[in-house]
Amino acid sequence: MLPNRFRNTSRLVMLLGGLSVVAACLLVRYYWGAESASADPPPRPVDAAAPSKPSQPKVVAAINGRRITREELGRECLRHYGKQVLGSLVNKLLITQECKRRSIVVTQGEVDAEIERMARRFGLPKDQWLKMLKKERGINPAQYAGDIIWPTLALRHLAGDRLKVTQEEMVKAYETKYGSAVRARLIACKGLAKAREAHARAVANPENFGNVAKEYSEDASASLKGQIQPIRKHGYYRQIEQAAFTMQDGQISQVIPAGGQYVILKREGLLPGAKAVNFEQVAPQLREIIRDRKLRSVANDVFHRLQKASKVENVLNDPVKSRAMPGVAAVVNGHRITISELAEQCIQRHGLEVLEGTINRKLIEMECQKRNVKITAAEIDGEIVRAASVAVKPTPDGSPDVEKWLNLVTERQGISQQVYRRDSVWPSVALKKLVGERVEVTGEDLRKGYEANYGPRVRCLAIVMNNLRRAQHVWDMARENPTAEYFGELAAQYSIESSSRALRGEVPPIKRHGGQPLLEKEAFLLKPGELSGVVQVGERFVILFCLGRTKPTGVSFEQVRALIYEDIYEKKQRLTMAEYFEHLQDTAMIDNYLAGTTRRPKKPAGPKPAPNMPTLRQVPGQR
Secondary structure (H helix, E strand, C coil): CHHHEEEEEHHHHHHHCCCCCHHHHHHHHHCCCCCCCCCCCCCCCCCCCCCCCCCCCCCEEEEECCCEEHHHHHHHHHHHHHHHHHHHHHHHHHHHHHHCCHHHHHHHHHHHHHHHHHHHHHHHHHHHHHHHHHHCCCCCCHHHHHHHHHHHHHHHHHHHHCCCCHHHHHHHHHHHHCCCCEEEEEEEEECHHHHHHHHHHHCCCHHHHHHHHHHCCCCCCHHCCCCCCECCCCCCHHHHHHHHHCCCCCCCCCEEEEEEEEEEEEEEEEEECCCCCCHHHHHHHHHHHHHHHHHHHHHHHHHHHHHHHHCCECCCCCHHHHHHHHCCCEECCCCCEEHHHHHHHHHHHHHHHHHHHHHHHHHHHHHHHHHHCCHHHHHHHHHHHHHHHCCCCCCCCCCHHHHHHHHHHHHHHHCCHHHHHHHHHHHHHHHHHCCCCCCCCCCHHHHHHHHHHHHCCCEEEEEECCCCCHHHHHHHHHHCCCCCCCCHHHHHHHCCCHHHHHCCCCCCCCCCCCCHHHHHHHHHHHHCCCCCEEEEEEEEEEEEEEEECCCCCCCCCHHHHHHHHHHHHHHHHHHHHHHHHHHHCCCCCCEEECCCCCCCCCCCCCCCCCCCCCCCHCCCCCC
């Protein structure tokens, strides 16, 4: 399929690490859409009887003179985000109505003060904070004030005394953030029997705990030999904290049930608290953190109460109600939200993104029309079957599990099957037909594919750095003592990659034709026990220590020729499709009035010349 332009880390380890959370005023956006972007000032109820806003331009883009209207963009936005944005509008309207009922007013001064507070919390001046939100999250100042800050303040007013912070909560928050912490390694297993087996292995040889974690742990920490973030007090798993803070350094815990898993700890040391940080100094910040955390929970309760006490008719997603109330998206406590209002909100929130995808699709549609290429429903179904056959396990009878694949891809991307077929599958099928049989798989391609997948690989230790001078210094030290043990110590101390640092330089064996030719060339020149030079890979510098080579798999070329051909053909086909689409972009005149941009042709217009390649029928050893 095409990229999205057309259209596990373990919870246990994360919580043990005491990772910070995003500010609550951003998280509260959940209730009215993860990508809220209303351009209104601090909001008032959406009212069909209210004075209309200035009319918007009827044309939002043009491709080689062919227009895309705002109405067309609105339909596309509704198709992609109508359900999501409608839910956000309903929730926001419920808050607005409740504030009105209780005579709660959030002033512009409160909104401005809260924006200032948030900027200070992140250590930025207000203007830089707003610029950062615009650049990194696509939220302009009006959107931030109206769709994020105002609802957050409104919820605080509605929550009332439920957001009060006690002294005990403050003390616990201080201990969590600034108190002592325990360095530890962890083994997490899903089953008790496996955990007991791992525990026995670890207790028998405590120094080998990291390797036992690597072998037994069913957790993201396995790749780091059980290494986790320091354990702090007052987290989510009290039994783990209690064990960590009562054990001695080097001691291994019993098997601890926690978070639906069975955990084994090895305590490695105690990190002292930040004594220089005075409680009174940080009390205001701690109070804000606790209040924001409470707000997330209270907001959920407020919404459930408002929803339960309200009468909400979702017309948009009900065909019967849609026919009875044409032009209406929802009715909230007797107040109507119209389809046109919803479409405009969708454009304001997602218009730029959807318009970009619409332009890309139009480019392909126009090229298909010019070359008289037609896409049938059967071809789209066939592409979905093909994708299912390679992406998910087949059904018990051996046929592709199309239903499982559709459920997986639509859930992962948060889209409907209609959108998936139209914006992901259709462009893929269209570009394949436009490209035609222009893909060549040569004998050299097949040879390289065989060597990469079935040939020998070089087993190495690696140190990765981002500074040449330091890399040269480390290389000098490694040369003075060229042993695997010492090289591993250097990797643990100097490598900037967490995995190679935690695993003392261990990396997956290096194969030929893996995409890093300089590194591969250096690796395959090494003999066991030899040290490489400093190899630059992009902006990083790598030193290798050769441990030897793996043995070839013993699979003959003829046995896997068809599989290799299939894989290489598909990769080259995707590359050719991407190049063809880039050609369409480069030869088009694109005016995006919504974004205020114009793209002029970079190349002469006309069909992309077919490369001088043989067709599939001319390739020896075809499928």
